[in-house]
Amino acid sequence: MTNLDRPTGSSMSRAGLRFWSAALAFAVFMVDVLTPLEGAVAVLYVIAILLAARTNRRNDIIVAATGCVVLTITAYLLSHDLHEIASPALRALVSLAAIGITTLLVLQNHAATTHLAAQARLLNLSHDMIFVRDRSGVITFWNKTAEQTYGWSPDEALGQLADKLLRTSYSDRREAIEASLLDTGRWEGRVEQRTKAGAALTVDARWALQHDHLGKPVGVLETHTDVTDRVAAHSALVQSEQRYRRMFDASRIGVVEEDWSGLRTALDSLQTGGADLRDYLARNPDFVRHARRLARITDVNPALQKMAGASGSAAFIENADKLLGENDRSFLDALVAFANGEPFHEGETQLVSFDGRKVPVLFTITFPPEPDGDQNVLVFVVDITERKQAQDALLAAQAELAHAARVATLGELSASIAHEVNQPLAAIVTSGEAGLRWLRRDVPDLKEVATTIGHVVAQGRRASEIVTRIRTFLKKAAPQQDLLQIGEVIEEATALVARELAKDDVALIVEPQHGLPPVRGDRIQLQQVLVNLLINASQAMSGRPGSRVITLRAGTVDSETLAITVQDSGPGIPPDDMARLFDPFFTTKDGGMGMGLAICRTTVEAHGGRLSVVSTPGSGATFHLTLPYSQEHAPP
Template sequence: MTAHDRATGSSMSRAGLRFWSAVLAVAVFLIDVLTPLEGAVAVLYVVAILLAARTNRRDDTIVAAAGCVILTISAYLLSHGLETIASPALRALVSLAAIGITTLLALQNHAATKRLAAQARLLNLSHDMIFVRDRGGVITFWNKTAEQVYGWSADDALGQLADELLQTQYPDRREIIESGLLDTGRWEGRVRQRTKDGAALTVDARWALQHDRLGKPVGVLETHTDVTDRVAAHSALVQSEQRYRRMFDASRIGVVEEDWSKLRAALRSLEIAGTSLRDHLAQHPDFVRHARRLAGITDVNPALQAMAGADRASAFIENVERLLGADDRSFLGALIAFAEGEPFYEGETELVRLDGRKVPVLFTITFPPGPDGDRNVLAFVVDITERKQAQDALLAAQAELAHAARLATLGELSASIAHEVNQPLAAIVTSGEAGLRWLRREVPDLKEVAATIGHVVAQGRRASEIVTRVRAFLKKAPAQRDLLEISEIVEDAALLVARELANDDVALTVETEQGLRPIRGDRIELQQVLVNLLINAAQAMSGQPGPRTITLRAGAVDGENLAITVQDSGPGIRPDDLPRLFDPFFTTKHGGMGMGLAICRTTVEAHGGQLAAESTPGAGATFRLTLPYSQEHP
């Protein structure tokens, strides 16, 4: 039934009550006037007033009462007139009194009903489910929100047992809850209920015990708030927190949780004018040290505690400055990333254990977004001790292989070395013999003798330089990073392979730009790279008819790098071999080790450069070595 239907039905009911009230009043009047009944028939007007009062309209009650008074007086006057003042008059007064008392009670009841209706309307405005039940648990009031949430209309719910209708599940025994309600008059708790559709609800219930005028419990007002979504969200949050805690504690990666909110406030208070944040922080190391102390640690997982040699989180937090080291510059980069809104910062540093041992670590600091992100900064720390040891072992193995390659190269260069050493020795012998002849003359020519001695000294120094260069080339020593002139390295490499190239009828052309800036690196390692590339180029043309040429060029390619190219006129490199050319143990030569080019690339990359190969089959191969200039002034 719609609201319009209910309103229409209510109007028809009121009209009917008014009609029957009027009919009854007229019937009582006729009986009182036309019949000889001596009783107080007029008292029946009370029924007519009660019928009018059921319309719940104050005006209807007053109109009905006034009409009944008029009819009572009219009937008395018509039947007895003004002469008889005896028992008929007394009966008339009793009737009027009954009419007045009934009207007064009806009006009071109407006022009370109106107040209750107003209170019920207020309860219907509540966002909570509200219903009233008697001491037996039977529902006597059911508000609009209860209808909407639970699904039962007021007509369906009224008269039902609340616990059975809602299938209520209590956190404790029902008897204990009722006992507490009777003792205190109130009870609050969380219960589970079901709707008409069978959906489960979790509600916060608040009960208030109602008493009559004598203080006897007569009913219970129950107010329920649906917290199903809130409980589900809280449960999900608890599960998420538990899951995070399990991962935090069980992770083998070190994790530290920090609060950077104070650090954010300190950054905002900085007054930077005419300079960048990085430059400002570099000029104010005291602020960086102060900011580091503001990054408070809130928790440390067991993996990081073990990494630092701490037996508990508090031991790590108390010694954090000692553990992270006083001169750790990685915090500056993290601070700048944090200030510039970067999502994370990665770096490498050393963790100083409580026993003093240094542990190399990689770390990533994440800066979560949102207003609370500064309070939940996470740093993930990985111990890379084994990786460092493996890198050191790899570098040592590479050094061994490079030394072995140099020894192998020595065999190929032995004829060239012998030829280079033999030349200054022969020149020394020739100059010495000439000097003796000048001395044996009757008149020794001292000027010529001095000249020949000068030739002897020069050739001796040349021989010494050749021997020194060969020894340095073969020497197994740690890599040195010196300022080097690339023209000198190119010249030394060309001299080392000159004899070998001559034996293979290979013509070497060296083209070096003037004024090239120096580079920083190891002379012997770079010399070895060029020697390997030149010998490989010569061997690639071995047995090839026609002219065999190698062009060695050194020149600038941009403002920050220089390039050295070794170009031959051989058959080139097959396309299938080109992608694997620098792989360890890959070789195209019969009996080759496959380590020469791999070592060359590793050496060049260790110098911050690149080594690449280009080839067109039938048109020779070109190896391009790119090295960065030194940023220092020589």
């Protein structure tokens, strides 16, 4: 505030001014009437008018002036005769002229003061900090917003150097700014200032040069807008953008920015006829292909450029269709997730690089909220080529380990295999010798000879089948998916371990359910699973007193699954070992590889089944193996 918009005083001071103005006018009247003074005593009425003007009320000025005029005329009439018009009348006219001129000047001053006060009140209503300084920088006006923002009251600010009070910092030299102000009459810029409490402010400053009636610069009106929060927000936004750009460019994960707004429009105009969107899209692949072209790429980070074999992001700034193969199904799922308003979608697919390579990738698509989210869809892509290669290597290693396990199992069962092969060979020798005896008779018995030859052929075929089975067992070939009768697989597996079980005095009870439907799988691998389970059961009971019994059962679980159980009468499995029993390289046997059960579970799961175990310490263990029926021969 300045003196312009301050009230002159309280109501009591105004009343006092009015009283003293009236008293002075009356005193001048009495002096003019009662004393013989010849001078223009009435001129002293001017003082009364000036006192009335101090009330800052226009009516008071007019009343005082009118009263003084009346008193002047009355004093003249009382002191002089109207017939004598000479110097007294001239003095009266001079007094009246003085009163009139003073009144006019006071009224003009009052009007100017009122106008300035109104302007000051308007400046106080502004939300900007406004102050006026003279050419030397001294503050002459200080509005309310400046008081509230900077913390100094008008009494504290007025008369102070503005730059020193506010500790203003300029982006350019102060002399250059002042020269520009004098040259153009205006200056705008951003400055740093300090409040009374020491807080830093960033303000947008606008200066206007004020001139007097001769055009000489007399002051500067400074209007300041506090943009501290706006600058901080902009700075935070810039930092966030820079941080995002660094992450975008430096990330080893491929990132794609896409605009799906056109795709949103296409989905909104889609007429599905009440059908489920996924079913509709599956029946309309043309729309899906069209939608792929609507997903427009706006930016691609260097990691994805390298992944796709591109030299820059310009090659992508069209649409995502180039990156997806012709038979890609992942985009349909992403389209459904986008239409359903899901925040993100994950999947696996293959990118087609610019040189034709197919790159297996995992991807996550984020869908920001509407309305602007459709223009900022982010796709994060991870190259899993090495992982795929590692999986292939793992599968190959598992095949190698399975082969090694079969060979190791064959070594343990060599005595049983020799026994199996020796049986048909011995039968062949016996039948051959009998045939020779029948031929050496004086009268050869050709009928018996024919019978013995038939026995030789049958036993030879049996020996050939045994050898073929062993060779297949040893052969490192890809798994065969054949229709298998599980009863035959069980019979062949039990035959392989029969001698091993007999050597350990283990009784094997086989209880297959009759009429089991076939399963589809690899005969040798399933044989290996059963052989491993039977050998493990036999070894678990090794050295245990009493009867040693293994029970193998096969039957149906439901209309889609059959189950095989291998139960032993051994000590069971310790609870601490149950969680790790199927882990690779975990074994409880001296000299064991720890791969048998791990390979068994992998083999069963590769056939679409499951392998689990239950055990009660001291009551033996039971392995449960489930396999799905072959679909083309499933039971009704």
